[in-house]
Amino acid sequence: MKGYQSHETFMADARMIVHMVLMSLVWGVMLQLTLFYFLFVPAFKKLQAVTIGGVPVTSSQFVKYSFNFQEMLKIQPANVYLNPDEQRFFRGAKQIPVAHYRYYMDLWTNEAFANTNRKMKNAFHLSFLAYTFSLGYLLFFFNKSRNMLNDTFIRGTDFIPxxxxxxxxxxxxxxxxxxxxxxxxxxxxxxxxxxxxxxxxxxxxxxxxxxxxxxxxxxxxxxxxxxxxxxxxxxxxxxxxxxxxxxxxxxxxxxxxxxxxxxGWNIFNEIESYPDFDTIAKSLYTATDTRDEYWYNCARDVFRMGLVFLKQAGATTNRDLWEFFSQDLETMKEVLEGLPLAEKGALKHIAQPETNQAATILSIVQERIQFFRYLVDIDGSxxxxxxxxxxxxxxxxxxxxxxxxxxxxxxxxxxxxxxxxxxxxxxxxxxxxxxxxxxxxxxxxxxxxxxxxxxxxxxxxxxxxxxxxxxxxxxxxxxxxxxxxxxxxxxxxxxxxxxxxxxxxxxxxxxxxxxxxxxxxxxxxxxxxxxxxxxxxxxxxxxxxxxxxxxxxxxxxxxxxxxxxxxxxxxxxxxxxxxxxxxxxxxxxxxx
Ligand SMILES: Nc1ncnc2c1ncn2[C@@H]1O[C@H](COP(=O)(O)OP(=O)(O)OP(=O)(O)O)[C@@H](O)[C@H]1O
Ligand SMILES: [Mg+2]
The missing domain is CATH 3.40.50.300 (P-loop containing nucleotide triphosphate hydrolases)
Incomplete structure (x- = not known):
């Protein structure tokens, strides 16, 4: 960034701020005048209804009563110049001290001048409230311009406090x-x-x-x-x-x-009906990799067949199960041959115990039920x-x-x-x-x-x-x-x-x-x-x-x-x- 750039930006900002403050003041003054007008006019109208010796009070008399330049400038004595009408009341005097003027005007009007003057002063003080508007005006726009660069959410997921x-x-x-x-x-x-x-x-x-x-x-x-x-x-x-x-x-x-x-627990506690054999076998033998699915399906079938066998043989302790599946393939196969035809479909997976296929399947069967080793003595209901x-x-x-x-x-x-x-x-x-x-x-x-x-x-x-x-x-x-x-x-x-x-x-x-x-x-x-x-x-x-x-x-x-x-x-x-x-x-x- 070049040096003058920040200067220009600063000046532009300053100018805009000054402009904004001036605008707020203009609004303030206008509002003050309006306020003063509405607060003071009723009191002034009342004064105009008062008469001195049959002559109505004039606004110039109130001005003379309220504002005296000589008094303000500390000129001694501070005098009031009387017009011909007034001169009649004051025995032809052309000018008199402002204090006398005030004294007599109040005396003849039962203090109407003093009252109106007080009301004017009050109205004047109150009218300054108008500047709170100026302040609000400034705050409003400052705040607005601060939020101006914020994003507005339209749709989607929103972040909320x-x-x-x-x-x-x-x-x-x-x-x-x-x-x-x-x-x-x-x-x-x-x-x-x-x-x-x-x-x-x-x-x-x-x-x-x-x-x-x-x-x-x-x-x-x-x-x-x-x-x-x-x-x-x-x-x-x-x-x-x-x-x-x-x-x-x-x-x-x-x-x-x-x-x-x-x-204490036993897996047979979970078998309540015939389909449970499948459910249990399936739950234990899910492949971790879809490429191995075939092998796990075979292992599942063999395990299910073993479970059915054990159940029918009444050998349902954890030890029975552990020992059954720890046998070598040859013995296991021989025992399973005794199952009814409908139950021994899975025998085909281990029909040839000497092959790699059979060995692989048995190793999967055993791998997933290793934990039975630690269940053998904690059978329970x-x-x-x-x-x-x-x-x-x-x-x-x-x-x-x-x-x-x-x-x-x-x-x-x-x-x-x-x-x-x-x-x-x-x-x-x-x-x-x-x-x-x-x-x-x-x-x-x-x-x-x-x-x-x-x-x-x-x-x-x-x-x-x-x-x-x-x-x-x-x-x-x-x-x-x-x-x-x-x-x-x-x-x-x-x-x-x-x-x-x-x-x-x-x-x-x-x-x-x-x-x-x-x-x-x-x-x-x-x-x-x-x-x-x-x-x-x-x-x-x-x-x-x-x-x-x-x-x-x-x-x-x-x-x-x-x-x-x-x-x-x-x-x-x-x-x-x-x-x-x-x-x-x-x-x-x-x-x-
Ligand atoms: N008893 C304790 N007193 C003080 N601080 C603790 C206490 N227990 C946990 N913390 C603080 O809470 C933080 C979170 O611990 P926590 O055990 O919830 O971690 P985790 O997210 O469960 O992690 P992990 O994956 O290791 O289980 C720790 O960094 C530790 O500083
Ligand atoms: Mg944790």
Missing amino acids: IEKLNQRLKERVKAENYQIPNIAIGDTVIPFEMETSHFLVLGATRTGKGVLLNQMIRQINQRKATHFTGDKIILYDLKGEFVSKHYDPNQDIIFYPYDKRSV FSLRKYIRDEQNQKNLFLLNILNYSDIFKPLMTFAIDTIIRETLSLPDKLDRRIFFVLDEIGSLYRLDSLLNLLTVGASKGASIICANQDIGRIEDTYGKSNAKTFFNNFNTNFILRINEPETAEFLSKAIGERQVIRRVESRQMTTSKYGDSRGLSEQEKTERLLLPTEFQSIPNLEAVVKISNFGVSRLKIPKIFYPTNQEYFMMRTFD
């Missing part, structure tokens, strides 16, 4: 009129019906996902204690964080074969399905899966959650039932096809899914790119904390959406004329992303962008409420 979002939510809560306490993040209250349209929390490690989830869990538990709504919480916990903060040994359940406190069906059962279920060993139990945990979700989906509709699924690090599980169903139709069952993950990448890997979008879109409420991964930031920027605004742009023309440069404003319609990817990458810890569909996008602070740990996060059991 958190107070406004909170207000809207509170109004919705009021309209809903449930007598049940609402879940809230600070002042942001979640309407009861919105719970079943699900929550997604995304954020890098240490940004506050856990802090947010813990606050929600605590409030749900408090609500459970005071208002019987048949609520359950199913928590998937990779760190034992939820167990340590929320597990109540007197009424909750831990499901984790490595933990002393775990319930617990059934995930019955737990969900039992509306009187208000226990929370902790699906613990300590990170160090999480690979071993990944199939079991995926299976357990899948089974629970399926059972939830088969419950009768009940809008005010609540089954919360708190799934931290959802990306650490295999694909849960049932989860997409629960997201879309779970509301009628009262299911509320609260998912947390570090990024979208793992979800895309597990569910596929297009499914990841569906996945994201099915969460009505999103809390987005700081995102480190650029792809996720880009994904979110796109997903949050665009807005159309009218943008005003200032332009300047430089001239050398004595009036300096001039300015102009132009308007353009623009479509832009509401939030840029980089904005997600710079969110401080314990802050979030919150998006609630149909309510708006805002910025929220997660309250710094941390709960103490009351229980061991994990108690490794001893193995014989």
Whole structure:
């Protein structure tokens, strides 16, 4: 920029400001005169009705009474010049001291002059109020020109202040009129019906996902204690964080074969009818890669066949199952040959035990049920399905899966959650039932096809899914790119904390959406004329992303962008409420 440019701009600005101030003063003066006129004229009219010796009082007499230049200039003595009419009253004197004049005029008119004079002075003082208008005029235009460059929102997703979002939510809560306490993040209250349209929390490690989830869990538990709504919480916990903060040994359940406190369980508890063999086998054997699907389908068939065999043979302990599938192929095949024809279709996959195909399939079968090794001595009557069906059962279920060993139990945990979700989906509709699924690090599980169903139709069952993950990448890997979008879109409420991964930031920027605004742009023309440069404003319609990817990458810890569909996008602070740990996060059991 050249040196004179700022000078010209400054001068142009100064000139415009002076112009604006002058205009405000002109308005002020005009208004003052008008005010004075209306305040003073009635009093003056009254004076004109007064007479002295039968002669009406004149305006020039009032002027002489009120304004004396000699007096103002401190000339002694200050005199008043009398006209011929007045000279008659004052015995022919041509001029008299102003003090005498005032004295006699008031004496003869019963103080009418003094009163009018006082009223004039009051009117004069009051008329200065006119300048508040000048001030207002200035403020109005200063403010207007400051806002002039702001964008005007037309359509799309708008960013609103958190107070406004909170207000809207509170109004919705009021309209809903449930007598049940609402879940809230600070002042942001979640309407009861919105719970079943699900929550997604995304954020890098240490940004506050856990802090947010813990606050929600605590409030749900408090609500459970005071208002019987048949609520359950199913928590998937990779760190034992939820167990340590929320597990109540007197009424909750831990499901984790490595933990002393775990319930006893048996997979046959989940088989209630013939089709369940298929469902269970399918749930355990989902391919991680579509290219491997054939192999996983074969493994699934073999596993199902084995289950049917075990059931028919009455060998239904965990040990039976583990030992059966640990056999070598040859023996397994021989035993299965004994099945009825309709049940042994899958034998063809392992018909030739010496081939690679058979070996591959068996290794897949075994890989997914490794965890049975740790279930052999903890058979028990617990059934995930019955737990969900039992509306009187208000226990929370902790699906613990300590990170160090999480690979071993990944199939079991995926299976357990899948089974629970399926059972939830088969419950009768009940809008005010609540089954919360708190799934931290959802990306650490295999694909849960049932989860997409629960997201879309779970509301009628009262299911509320609260998912947390570090990024979208793992979800895309597990569910596929297009499914990841569906996945994201099915969460009505999103809390987005700081995102480190650029792809996720880009994904979110796109997903949050665009807005159309009218943008005003200032332009300047430089001239050398004595009036300096001039300015102009132009308007353009623009479509832009509401939030840029980089904005997600710079969110401080314990802050979030919150998006609630149909309510708006805002910025929220997660309250710094941390709960103490009351229980061991994990108690490794001893193995014989
Ligand atoms: N008890 C506590 N006292 C003080 N600060 C805490 C406490 N617990 C958590 N924090 C703070 O809150 C922040 C978020 O922690 P949080 O456990 O919620 O992270 P996260 O997003 O769940 O990360 P991760 O992916 O590692 O689980 C941390 O940076 C930490 O500084
Ligand atoms: Mg966490």
